[in-house]
Amino acid sequence: MKKDLVIIALLVLIMLFKLVDIVADVQLEIPAWHIAQESVLVLLTVIATLYLSRDLMRRSRQVKALAHRLAQADKQIDNLSTQMRAARQEYSQAVASQFDTWGFTKSEQQVAFLILKGLSFKEIAEVRQTKEKTVRQQASTIYGKAEVDGRHTFCAWFMEDFIQDHNQELANNEAA
Incomplete structure (x- = not known):
């Protein structure tokens, strides 16, 4: 300019x-x-x-309009980020509550959270500074208490409600 x-x-x-x-x-x-x-x-x-x-003058008005839209977009992103943090916190609390319902020990809860985050047994052992064999035994106990047959079923257990809600929305949209 x-x-x-x-x-x-x-x-x-x-x-x-x-x-x-x-x-x-x-x-x-x-x-x-x-x-x-x-x-x-x-x-x-x-x-x-x-x-x-x-x-x-036209370009100056366009720049001002773009700056205003950018400021609005930044506010929306901040709001979404706040909402995402709140949703993440609520979800973590729901997961922790389910771990309590299953009777996981603190150690099992730590391992279970790391399994849900997608870490391998080797990575979990490194993070927790334990042996991989210990993590595998804890995972086996976790799966038994949760009454699932392995890592994938365990992770899917927590996603099932979200997927069902999404599938229900798709079915409702197709019916309309």
């Missing part, structure tokens, strides 16, 4: 100098064709200055 302002200012200066030159030419009784030529140049400079000024 500064470049546009500089160009407009230069065009205005050129126009002013040309006008002064035309006045001087008239006083010096320079031929009319020369004064007409310079007058056309002044007219073209005026047109170019008006065009660039109008375009600059």
Whole structure:
């Protein structure tokens, strides 16, 4: 935008100098064709200055509108982030509550959360600074208490309600 302002200012200066030159030419009784030529140049400079000024103002309004929309989008993202944090917290509490219902020990709860996060037994052992065999035994106990047959069924148990709700929405949309 500064470049546009500089160009407009230069065009205005050129126009002013040309006008002064035309006045001087008239006083010096320079031929009319020369004064007409310079007058056309002044007219073209005026047109170019008006065009660039109008375009600059239009772009300035667009930039302001975009900045406003960007600020609104940032607010929406902040709101969504807040909602996502709240939903994540609520979901974590629901999972922890289910772990309590199944009677998981604190150690089993830690392993179960890491299983749900998708870590391998080896990774869980490294995070918890235990042996992989210990993690496998804890996972087996977790699956037994949850009455599931393995990691995938255990993870799916927590997703089932979400998937059922989504499938129900799809069925309702197809029926409509």
